[in-house]
Amino acid sequence: MTSLLKDKGPGLTVSFFKGVFLVCMCFVVLYPILYMISMALRTSEDLHDPTVIWIPLHFTLENFKDVFGLMDYPKVFMNTLLMSVLGTALNVAVCACTAYGLARFKFRGSRLIFFLCIFTIIVPVQCIATPLYLQFRNFDFLGLGSIIGLFTGKALTVNLLNTYGTMLIPAAFGQGLRSGLFIYIFQQFFRGLPRELEDAANVDGCSIPKTFISVMIPNAKAAIVSCVLFSFVWYWNDYYTTNLFFTDVFSLNGALAALTDTLRSNGLNSWEDPYLVVTRMQAGCLLVITPMLVVYMFLQRLFTESIDKTGIVG
């Protein structure tokens, strides 16, 4: 462990304690995951066996296989992936634009807009669920349909329920999942960049949109990586909104929530054999979490890269 934390500054003992501390903290974080893995890999016999605490006697992948089929995993996985990727892309792009507008330009009401942004994260979606639901059932193209209706006598509306539109249209207009937070994060990063960057670009004849894309965006890489990461996780984990707008099970978390019922309708009753359900549930959890860990492993490389590239010297 000492070699794990070779550090030139503080002495060896400090490094050692740091190492021990980090290992302990990792254990604290990992405990429920380890428990999950241990549970998901065992047969129900092992569950009844009090001598088995962590390592199962009879390894089995039966739980995973079972849940994979019951959750309709491939289909639900693709739904969730598509929604998460598109939702994240729109969300982050629009939030970056909005944040740039707020951080770098002074115009009347920009401060008010900022507070309204914060307000959007304060109000949980659960509280405005009913009006939102009705709005998507009779979607009038942000009011355009109703205006047309004034002339033709019949408002132009579309039912968007059960389509990706319910998730993606708000994201395209900066109202995706927790967009307000991303706007705030971007804004702070943009405000931290020196003004000379823009002035120099302007002197060179760079237009404002071009300055944004080729000067500001590359310098906000750390912000982009963190926002993409969080946005992806929140879309991936979203249960409430997808459940609200889709009649059938649509997302992985929805499938996971429905798993107890699915198990029951397939003859596994939690009262008859509670442990059998427990192992299946844990396997389901792992199937939902693991793809995101893989995404994180990939994105975090960008994280480290961004230190070397954002070399703004003060």
Added chain:
Amino acid sequence: MKRERSPLSYEKKRTLAGFLFTLPWIIGFIAFFFRPLAELFMYSISSLKVEVGYLGMKFSGFDHYKNIFVADEKFVPMLTSHLTEMLYRIPIILAFSLFIAILLNKKFHGRAAVRAIFFIPVIAGSGGIVMSIMNGDVMSESIMSGGRTGMLFQSFSFQQILLDAGVSTEIIGIYMGIVSGIFELTWQAGLQIVLFIAALQNVSPQLYEAARVEGATAWESFWNITFPLITPILIVNLIYTIIDFLSDYSNNIIQYIMTLIGQFEYSYSSAISFVYFIIILAIVAVIYLVVDRLVVYTVN
């Protein structure tokens, strides 16, 4: 060149550009946030009758708002106790996440793996379903098997080992309290840790180099370089932690509002929601206006 031809002055052009950059958001805000919220407000100032296939609305003034403070015995005590809890929870969460972020920002072997581990709470914690299965399962487990795996860290067997080793019960109690407290902390601070890491990486290494040449200690360069430069993200984390603490779905007041909605008390629940959100917004705005002045934004 372009500038000379344009009829707009540079300043005006920038104002317009700023407005255009935020325009999609403004449209989205009105359509997907303001409109539903306005409807919520309409509910709160009327008495709603929900019957099968019928939704009657009758204007009733601000009675519901008055009732929150006059007739409701639950809301105000809930609010005060929640806000007091916030006062000590927030600094702990922030200090803890900054500390972990600093540790994870240093270069060491296995850093990628350790960072991935600390990202797990963000993944699992934000998925309400995963979290509830985790909690629920651990609970049912301890009920059914007499605490074999136990409530996460209040593991029975481990306490027994300590007891057998002659450690007094008080110390074990304190120890268990700390451990489960830390557990909760790591699960609440996942996002803050990642954001702090991002901020720490934006601090130019040359600054530390210069400080070392000048003979500054690690402690001094932390307070004079690192800390000021991460204040922009510190305030984001502060505001986010407050909002997360106050509007988290599992918190008492939100649960109370949800119960009211479940009982079809739409008008009253809307009124409470409004009051509650305005209170949160006021707290956040005051903190923002006070703290934002202290934030260092320019690298110079």
